[in-house]
Amino acid sequence: MQGMGKMDMTTMPDRARGTKKMRLKNRFRKNAPELIWRRKVYIHHSEFDNKTHETMNTERLTELIPAEKIQERVTELGAEISRELASIDELTVVCVLKGGFIFTADLVRHITIPCRIEFIRASSYGTHRASTGKVMLDHHHDPHVEGKNVLLVEDILDTGLTVTRILEELRGHNPASLHVCTLLDKPSARTTPVKADFTGFTIPDVYVVGYGLDAAGKHRELPYVASLNA
């Protein structure tokens, strides 16, 4: 009986899955030791084929940053920003849509400096997960930043292309000051040298969703950050 159990445990697919998970876990331990690793896996069944009732794509979401941990850090970030920019009497917070909407909404409630909220729409990914290398800005909603003290709020700094492009655009409108705040930072994925003034969490180069971040438009509503099919 015992032998049978062992054999079941070492079938190829299980071993392959285990190894991948261990690698991800080790990467997290190395790059982001402050994060709690929770082996909470959510299986999402999507794109159910109504015709055959057979084709079903499953997605494995592994929680990387729990909701409580995010809230704790957002509160700290708000305090940090309020302290460091205390000499500013009004902050123009520019939220990068769509990914930054939840983070911005939570963050501004922890900033004690009076704020005006503006939005800028940038897209570089389309529905693909790899960066297209081209950043598109939507000029229908150009933020009013001339002479303002600006805090740009992003969901994630990956290659750095998006923030670099937005900063270039904002600088063109002569703001009085310009700071960047990002919830997540993947420094190992950077191709353009850009740094945030305020960072929530530094994570390894894994694709994440939740708390505003999406994969082809999905999973933004999740209160936690999870890796997708890692």
Ligand code: IMP
């Ligand atoms: P960058 O231009 O490569 O720095 O990418 C920034 C943008 O790509 C972010 O604002 C996100 O919209 C998207 N992005 C990068 N990495 C991820 C990820 O892991 N999950 C979801 N979106 C991501």
Ligand code: MG
């Ligand atoms: Mg984004």
